[in-house]
Amino acid sequence: xxxxxxxxxxxxxxxxxxxxxxxxxxxxxxxxxxxxxxxxxxxxxxxxxxxxxxxxxxxxxxxxxxxxxxxxxxxxxxxxxxxxxxxxxxxxxxxxxxxxxxxxxxxxxxxxxxxxxxxxxxxxxxxxxxxxxxxxxxxxxxxxxxxxxxxxxxxxxxxxxxxxxxxxxxxxxxxxxxxxxxxxxxxxxxxxxxxxxxxxxxxxxxxxxxxxxxxxxxxxxxxxxxxxxxxxxxxxxxxxxxxxxxxxxxxxxxxxxxxxxxxxxxxxxxxxxxxxxxxxxxxxxxxxxxxxxxxxxxxxxxxxxxxxxxxxxxxxxxxxxxxxxxxxxxxxxxxxxxxxxxxxxxxxxxxxxxxxxxxxxxxxxxxxxxxxxxxxxxxxxxxxxxxxxxxxxxxxxxxxxxxxxxxxxxxxxxxxxxxxxx
Numbered sequence: 341x342x343x344x345x346x347x348x349x350x351x352x353x354x355x356x357x358x359x360x361x362x363x364x365x366x367x368x369x370x371x372x373x374x375x376x377x378x379x380x381x382x383x384x385x386x387x388x389x390x391x392x393x394x395x396x397x398x399x400x401x402x403x404x405x406x407x408x409x410x411x412x413x414x415x416x417x418x419x420x421x422x423x424x425x426x427x428x429x430x431x432x433x434x435x436x437x438x439x440x441x442x443x444x445x446x447x448x449x450x451x452x453x454x455x456x457x458x459x460x461x462x463x464x465x466x467x468x469x470x471x472x473x474x475x476x477x478x479x480x481x482x483x484x485x486x487x488x489x490x491x492x493x494x495x496x497x498x499x500x501x502x503x504x505x506x507x508x509x510x511x512x513x514x515x516x517x518x519x520x521x522x523x524x525x526x527x528x529x530x531x532x533x534x535x536x537x538x539x540x541x542x543x544x545x546x547x548x549x550x551x552x553x554x555x556x557x558x559x560x561x562x563x564x565x566x567x568x569x570x571x572x573x574x575x576x577x578x579x580x581x582x583x584x585x586x587x588x589x590x591x592x593x594x595x596x597x598x599x600x601x602x603x604x605x606x607x608x609x610x611x612x613x614x615x616x617x618x619x620x621x622x623x624x625x626x627x628x629x630x631x632x633x634x635x636x637x638x639x640x641x642x643x644x645x646x647x648x649x650x651x652x653x654x655x656x657x658x659x660x661x662x663x664x665x666x667x668x669x670x671x672x673x674x675x676x677x678x679x680x681x682x683x684x685x686x687x688x689x690x691x692x693x694x695x696x697x698x699x700x701x702x703x704x705x706x707x708x709x710x711x712x713x714x715x716x717x718x719x720x721x722x723x724x725x726x727x728x729x730x731x732x733x734x735x736x737x738x739x740x741x742x743x744x745x746x747x748x749x750x751x752x753x754x755x756x757x758x759x760x761x762x
Contacts (some may be wrong), residue, residue: 344673347695353466357628358629358630358635358699359578359628359630360424360629360630360631360700360742361629361630361631361663361664361700363659364629364637364639364664365663365664365667365668366724367583367625367639368639368664368667368668369668371625372524372646372668372671373533373559373644373646373672374590374671374673374674375528375529375672375673375674375732376600377528377529377531378392378526378527378528378529378691379523379526379527380524380526380527381524381525381526381527381563382523382524382563383461383514383517383518383522383523383524383525384514384649385466386509386514386527386549387507387509387510387511387514387540388508388544388570388677389508389509389527389528389530389570390506390507390508390509390526390527390528390674390675391503391504391505391508391509391526391527391528392505392526392527392674393504393505393525393526394503394505395501395502395517395520395521395522395525395750396499396500396501396502396504397496397498397499397500397502398449398498398520398521398522399498399518399520399521400492400493400496400497400498401494401495401520402490402491402492402493402494402495403492404435404455404456404492404626405452405455405456405461405489405490405491405492406430406453406454406455406456406489406490407450407453407454407456407461407463407488407489407490408452408463408488409452409465409466409488410450410451410452410465410466411449411450411462411463411464411465411468411469411488412426412428412447412448412449412450412464412466412469412471412476412478413432413438413442413447413448413450413456413460414442414447414460414462414463414464414618415428415442415443415444415459415460415461415462415465416462416485416486416673416721416722417444417485418444418445418447419462419480419483419485419674420480421480421608422479422480422481423477423478423479423480424477424480425475425476425477426445426446426447426475426477427445427447427474428446428448428449428471428473428474428475428476428477428662429442429447429448430448430449431444431448431449431450431451432448432449432450432451432454432455432456432457433451433454433456434451434452434453434454434604435453436454437454437455437457438454438455438457438653439637440452440458441457441458441459442457442458442459442460443459444459446459447460447464447476448460448678449697450463451683452664452754456489458589461485461486461489462483462484462485462487462488462489463488463489464476464483464487464488465488468482468483469711474513481663481664485575492749493716495604496520498589500518502517502520503516503517503675505583505674506576506674506675506676508564508675509525509527518549521665523651526609528673528674530570530571530572530673530749531571531572531597531598531669531672531673532551532571532572532574532596532597532598533560533566533571533572533573533597533598533600533601534573534574534576534593534596534597534599534601535559535563535566535574535575535577535580535600535601535602535603535653535667536559536575536577536579536585536589536593536600536602536603537556537559537578537579537602537603537604538578538579538580538581538602538603538604538614539556539578539581539624539652539673540580540581540602540605540713541553541554542554542555542556542578542579543555543556543578544556544577547606547607549691554743556576556578557654557728558603558604558652558654558657559575559578559603560579560684561654561657561658561728562601562603562657562661563575565658565661565662565762566601566668568569569666569669569670569673571669574593574596576589576592576593579748580708583613583616586613586614586617587617587620587621590617590618590621590622590642590647591642591643592612593642593645593759594622594644594645594754595643596643597645598644598645598646598672599645599646599647599648599669599672600642600645600646600647600648600735601647601648601649601650601661602647602648602649602650603647603650603651603652603657603666604651604652604722609712613650614638615627615638618638618640618642618647618649618738621642622640622643622647623640623641623643624638624639624643625639625640625641627639629660629664630698630699630700630742631659631660631699631700631701631702632695632699632700632701632702633653633655633659633660633661633702633723634656634657634659634660634663634702635651635652635656635699636651637660637664638648646668646672648664648665652663652727654724654727654728654731655704655724655727655728655730655731658731659702659737662737662761662762663702683756683757684754684755684756684757685754685757686714686715686752686753686754686755687715687716687717687752687753687755688714688715688716688717688750688751688752688753689716689717689718689719689747689749689750689751689752689753690716690717690737690749690750691705691717691718691719691749692744692746692747692748692749693719693740693747693753694746694747695745695746695747696742697742697743697744697745698742698747699742700739700741700742701738701739701740702735702737702739702740702756703719703723703738703740704719704720704723704730704731704733704734704736704737704738705717705718705719705720705734705735705736705737705738705755706719706720706733706736707735707736707755707757710730715755717753719738720733720734721733734758735757735758735759736755736756736758737742737755737756737758737761738753738754739754739755739756740753741754
C-alpha cells in the first residue's frame with residue numbers, strides 16, 4: 341500500500357494532501373501484523389504480558405459456603421421470634437471447619453472465610469449480638485436468612501471463562517489465576533522493536549560538543565517510552581546521515597526486529613535520506629499528517645519489518661509516538677485491553693490558546709482541580725517542538741482539533757492526561 345505525495349513545506353498549517361490523525365492511525369492499524377508466536381511462562385513472570393489463551397475456571401469459586409464476617413452461624417429458622425437466645429456449641433475457624441451438626445436452638449462462633457457448619461445457613465455479625473461464653477442473644481427483626489454467607493460457586497463456576505486472549509495480565513489477574521490453582525499461562529512473545537537516531541549534528545552523551553552539535557536526546561526518550569510497553573528493545577545507536585550506513589542499518593534491523601523506529605531524516609531537507617532508501621529497499625505509505633507538532637512522519641515496511649520514521653524535534657518525536665506509534669505497537673502485540681489506555685477528558689482552559697485552522701494540535705498543559713473540584717488546564721508555556729522541557733513541566737496534552745482556532749479563557753477543551761499515557 342504505497343502512497344506517493346508531492347513535497348510541501350512542513351510548516352504549512354493546512355495541507356489538502358495531509359492525512360488526519362485518525363486517517364493515519366486507521367491505515368496503520370489495518371496494515372501492521374499481529375504477533376502469532378507464543379510462549380508458556382510461570383504465573384509471576386506473566387505480569388504485563390499479553391495472554392494468548394482463554395482461561396476457564398477448573399474449580400468453582402467459592403469452593404464451599406463460607407462466612408463473609410466474624411460472627412455466629414445459625415439456622416434461619418431461628419429468626420422466627422423477636423428476640424432469640426441460642427446455645428454456643430463451638431467455633432468454626434478459617435481452615436478448621438466445625439465438626440458436627442448445629443440444631444435450630446444452637447449456634448457456633450464463626451470466623452471470616454470459615455466453612456458454614458452443617459445445619460446453619462445464616463451468619464449474624466458479632467457486633468449485633470450479646471454473647472457469653474456459652475450463649476448468644478440477638479434481635480431477629482434486624483436480620484434475614486442467608487445474610488453474610490458466600491455461597492459455593494457464587495464467583496465462578498467450573499468451566500466459566502475467566503480471562504480472554506489478548507488481555508494484558510494485570511496484578512489482580514495474577515491473584516485471580518493463583519486462586520484457581522493455575523501456575524502457568526501461555527502469552528504472546530514480546531514484540532522486538534529496534535530504534536536509532538540519525539543526524540550529523542547529533543552526538544552521544546559523554547562526547548565534547550563542537551559548534552552546531554547537540555546531544556542525542558531522542559534515543560533516551562524513545563527508550564523510555566518503549567520500556568513502558570514490555571517489549572524487547574534493540575538500541576542501534578546513532579547512525580550518521582550517510583545513505584550507505586542508513587541502508588545497512590535498515591536491513592540489519594529487518595533481520596532482527598519486528599519494528600524499527602527512527603528519529604530524524606523524514607522531512608524534506610536535502611540530507612533526509614530515509615524516504616529514498618525506503619523506496620529502494622521497502623515501501624513508504626505516507627509522509628505527512630495534519631498534526632502539530634509531528635507533521636513529517638513515515639510509515640513503511642522493509643522485508644517483514646514495520647517501519648516508523650518519526651521527526652527529529654524532541655517534542656514532535658514524543659507526540660507522534662504516543663498518538664500514532666504506541667497504539668500500533670499494542671495492536672501488534674495482540675493486545676485487546678489496554679491497562680494504561682489514556683482517557684480523553686474535558687477541562688476548563690484558563691489560558692488563551694492560539695492555533696491555525698487545518699491541523700490538530702497537541703499542546704502541552706498543566707491539568708489541575710480548582711477549589712470547587714472542577715478540572716482546569718493551562719498552557720505550560722512555550723510550545724516549540726524543540727523545547728523538551730515543555731513535556732517535563734506538563735502533565736497532559738491539550739488536544740485541539742483541526743477546526744479549532746483561538747481558545748478563549750474559560751472555554752472547555754479536551755485533554756489527554758499523561759497519567760496512563762506514559
